Structure formats: structure tokens, C-alpha cells
Amino acid sequence: MTLSMKKYINQHPNLRVIIYAGKGGLGKTTCSAATSYWYAKQNRKALCFSTDPQASLSDIFEKDLFGKGEQKLAENLFVVEIDADRKITEFQEEVRQKIREMYGIDEIPKEIDEYISTSSYEPAMHESATYDAMAALLASKKYDVYVFDMPPFGHGVRMISMATILDVWIDKMAEARKKAAEYKEAEARIKGVSAEAEDAVLNELDEIRSKLDFFRETLTNSETTAFFMVLIPEKMAILDTERALKMFEKLGIKLSGVIVNQVYPVELLERKDLSEFLKHRIEMQQGYLKEISEKFGEHVRAVVPMFEKEPKGLEMIGRVAEHLFEKPNLEVLKRV
Amino acid sequence: MTGEKEKKGVSEVSKAVKEVFYGMASHAVVRQMMKTRMYLEHLFMLITLGDMLGMPILPPYYSLKLLPYALPNIKTWKRRLFKERDVTDMLY
Numbered sequence: 001m002t003l004s005m006k007k008y009i010n011q012h013p014n015l016r017v018i019i020y021a022g023k024g025g026l027g028k029t030t031c032s033a034a035t036s037y038w039y040a041k042q043n044r045k046a047l048c049f050s051t052d053p054q055a056s057l058s059d060i061f062e063k064d065l066f067g068k069g070e071q072k073l074a075e076n077l078f079v080v081e082i083d084a085d086r087k088i089t090e091f092q093e094e095v096r097q098k099i100r101e102m103y104g105i106d107e108i109p110k111e112i113d114e115y116i117s118t119s120s121y122e123p124a125m126h127e128s129a130t131y132d133a134m135a136a137l138l139a140s141k142k143y144d145v146y147v148f149d150m151p152p153f154g155h156g157v158r159m160i161s162m163a164t165i166l167d168v169w170i171d172k173m174a175e176a177r178k179k180a181a182e183y184k185e186a187e188a189r190i191k192g193v194s195a196e197a198e199d200a201v202l203n204e205l206d207e208i209r210s211k212l213d214f215f216r217e218t219l220t221n222s223e224t225t226a227f228f229m230v231l232i233p234e235k236m237a238i239l240d241t242e243r244a245l246k247m248f249e250k251l252g253i254k255l256s257g258v259i260v261n262q263v264y265p266v267e268l269l270e271r272k273d274l275s276e277f278l279k280h281r282i283e284m285q286q287g288y289l290k291e292i293s294e295k296f297g298e299h300v301r302a303v304v305p306m307f308e309k310e311p312k313g314l315e316m317i318g319r320v321a322e323h324l325f326e327k328p329n330l331e332v333l334k335r336v
Numbered sequence: 337m338t339g340e341k342e343k344k345g346v347s348e349v350s351k352a353v354k355e356v357f358y359g360m361a362s363h364a365v366v367r368q369m370m371k372t373r374m375y376l377e378h379l380f381m382l383i384t385l386g387d388m389l390g391m392p393i394l395p396p397y398y399s400l401k402l403l404p405y406a407l408p409n410i411k412t413w414k415r416r417l418f419k420e421r422d423v424t425d426m427l428y
Contacts, residue, residue, distance in 0.1 A: 021392075025362050090399070091397070095400045095401070095403060095404065098404045099403070099404045099407060102405075102407075103407065104403050104407075112403070112410070114406065115385075115388055116400065116403070117402070117406055119396040119397075119399070119400055122387065122392070122395075122396040123392075123395075124395040124396070124397070125395070125396055125397055127395075128395050128396075128398070130399030131398060132397070162395065165396065166394070166395065169383065169393065172383065173380055173383050173384065174385070176376050176379050176380045177376075179374040179376050180373050180380065183369045183370075183372055183376070184370060184373060185369060186375070187366050187369050190358075190362045190365065190366055191358070191362075191366060192354070196360055200405055201405045201406075202382075203404060204401060204402060204405070205402075208398055208401065234348040254384065291422075
């Protein structure tokens with residue numbers, strides 16, 4: 001029994017996070033925008049957040065949102081498109097400021113300053129900054145629903161696996177740190193001086209870890225988080241979705257559903273004046289729809305048509321939302 | 337006056353006795369402990385700031401968060417890691 005998008009959401013009343021993943025260019029951002037639009041219309045405060053380094057929310061909403069923080073677009077509809085580069089610069093300045101304050105120095109040693117500056121080119125710096133922003137937004141609990149637009153699948157999956165790996169390292173570090181602190185205490189006791197107060201580093205580690213844990217727990221709990229994959233009826237997208245599903249499984253993430261996007265209306269085939277070109281494309285799509293139905297059958301939550309123009313602007317987003325939630329058109333899959 | 341002086345004398349004597357005992361019994365232990373602690377602290381620094389030496393372990397975003405705390409130890413840590421070692425190190 002296939003569940004439509006709306007039914008799925010009704011069955012999971014505790015949903016707080018909705019994530020769209022999938023290959024680039026298939027309409028993840030469009031679906032995220034449409035979902036937050038729909039929630040806003042249902043009187044739930046929704047935030048649409050793009051984690052894609054090539055974020056396109058600005059283009060979809062036809063407003064410059066890049067790096068401007070949380071922007072209100074309509075009643076209950078908020079959007080964030082973070083500028084990871086700027087986040088990193090700000091973060092580096094924070095670290096410098098902390099060093100200045102901690103040691104009462106005006107100038108940071110050259111070697112250290114260089115280390116801080118070069119870190120912006122390190123791998124995973126962008127992801128970490130985005131991810132930190134994402135976790136901070138989630139923890140703020142300011143919105144009823146968070147809709148995340150994950151970057152094409154490689155990055156998206158990395159974000160979650162990174163949390164797992166980091167957790168292991170932080171555990172190890174905390175352990176080394178605790179042991180060191182024990183030795184320090186014992187030393188002090190033998191010498192007869194009072195031991196120093198708690199370790200600031202351990203506190204910092206605990207803070208990082210609790211943030212990561214909160215993030216991972218939210219993402220892997222299928223009651224609060226829904227993962228949707230967007231695909232189109234084409235071979236590459238189907239293969240990629242299958243691969244992504246395997247990875248998600250490994251990470252302990254349950255797929256909530258699949259959205260089939262950019263489907264040409266099959267009714268067109270009945271038209272006499274249909275060009276050969278379009279006819280072939282529709283027939284090709286129907287073939288792949290069959291494959292999708294066989295492979296992901298019960299997971300398909302909506303079939304969104306190809307529109308006559310680019311889905312841009314609030315009005316078009318509203319139309320996508322209608323197809324996504326009110327007219328999921330799942331019968332298409334049964335017919336193929 | 338004299339009472340105070342006496343008290344001071346006594347406390348000085350007891351301090352000296354304490355130090356003698358500390359030197360005889362516990363100094364070696366404390367030294368060993370400090371050495372172990374140094375190893376642990378340096379291990380910790382290797383994990384957090386390993387990329388300073390070309391060993392990226394922790395993503396740099398989190399290294400930077402911990403950098404301010406590690407600052408005073410960086411010099412000695414680098415010196416120890418880059419130091420050439422030979423057999424005589426084992427004796428000590």
C-alpha cells in the first residue's frame with residue numbers, strides 16, 4: 001500500500017525535520033521550497049535551509065538570500081541560505097579573539113595565526129561550518145518544521161558519517177584528557193597542594209559532543225526526521241538512488257519516501273500533433289517509471305509533473321506544493 | 337614575640353622534614369607521573385592539532401575550537417615530536 005506524502009506526514013505527527021537528498025539538478029531545492037511553503041500554509045512555522053554550497057534558494061524564491069540570515073518570505077515561511085565562506089571567516093576571528101582574551105596578548109604568534117588562516121582551505125571545513133549552523137538552528141527550536149536541502153548525495157551522507165567518526169575521536173580525546181587530569185590530581189595530592197579546577201578542554205569537548213549527538217539523534221530518529229529522495233525517471237537517477245539507499249542503511253537512516261520529479265504528462269501521448277521527440281521522451285520515462293515502481297514501489301510518495309515553465313517564484317512553488325501534497329498522482333505508477 | 341618566632345621555627349622545621357621525605361619517597365613517583373601526563377597531553381595534541389605537522393585526524397573546524405587551550409604547549413610538543421632520538425634516550 002503506497003502512502004502519499006500528505007498521509008505520511010499525517011501518520012508522523014512528531015516530524016520536525018524534513019530532508020531532501022538526491023543527485024544534483026533533480027529538484028531537491030524545489031521540493032524543499034514547496035514543502036516549507038505547504039507547511040507555512042498549514043499555519044506551521046517553517047524554515048527552509050539550504051546546505052548546498054551551490055545553493056539556489058535565492059533563485060527559486062527570486063530574492064537575494066545568500067548569507068543574509070533567516071529571512072521571512074511570507075507568513076510562517078522563513079528561509080536561510082548560509083554563506084559558508086563568511087561563516088568560516090567569522091569563526092576564525094572568534095578563535096583569534098579567544099586566544100587574545102585567554103592570554104591577554106594583542107598579537108597572535110605568527111605561526112598560530114598562519115595555522116588559523118590556512119585552515120579555511122582544509123577539507124571538510126565548509127561541511128563542518130554548514131553542519132554547525134544546521135545544528136545550531138535545530139537546537140534553537142524556533143521553528144515547528146525544518147526543511148533541509150541536502151547537497152548532492154556525497155556531501156549529504158558525509159555530514160552524518162562525520163558525526164559518527166567525530167564521536168569516536170572525541171571519546172578517545174576525552175579519555176586521554178581525563179587520564180591526564182587524574183595524573184595531575186594525584187601529583188597535586190602527593191605534593192600537598194590543592195588540585196586545579198575542572199578542565200576547560202573537557203568542557204569544550206563535551207559541548208562539541210553533545211551538539212553532534214543531538215544532531216545525529218535528530219537525524220536518525222524516524223519519528224522526528226523524514227528523509228526523502230528526489231529522482232527523475234532516468235537510468236542514472238535510479239542507479240544513484242539505489243546507491244544512496246544502501247549508504248543510508250549503513251548509517252542507520254530509514255528512507256521515508258521517494259519523490260519522482262519532472263514527469264511528462266502521459267496524456268500527451270494521445271495527442272495527434274505530438275512531436276516524435278516528445279513522444280520518445282515520454283515513452284522512455286514510462287519505461288523508467290515502471291522500473292521505479294518495481295524498485296521503490298511502496299516508497300513513492302508523490303509524482304510531480306514537468307511544468308511548462310521553470311518552478312520559480314512563490315506562485316510556481318505553490319503549484320509544486322499542490323502536486324507534492326494534494327495531488328500526488330500515484331496512479332501513474334500503477335498504470336505503467 | 338618569642339612564641340611567634342618559635343612557631344615559625346617549628347613550621348620551618350616541619351616543612352623541611354616534609355620536603356626531605358617528599359624527596360626520598362615521592363619525588364620519583366611524581367616525576368614519573370608528570371612524564372606520563374606529558375605523553376597523554378601530547379597524544380591529545382596530536383589528535384587535535386595533528387594537521388599542524390601534516391597528520392590530519394580531527395576535522396580542522398574542531399581543532400580550531402580547541403586550539404586556544406593547547407597554545408602554551410605547542411612549542412614543547414613540536415620540539416619533542418621532531419627531536420632526533422638515539423639509544424641513550426632509553427636510559428633516561
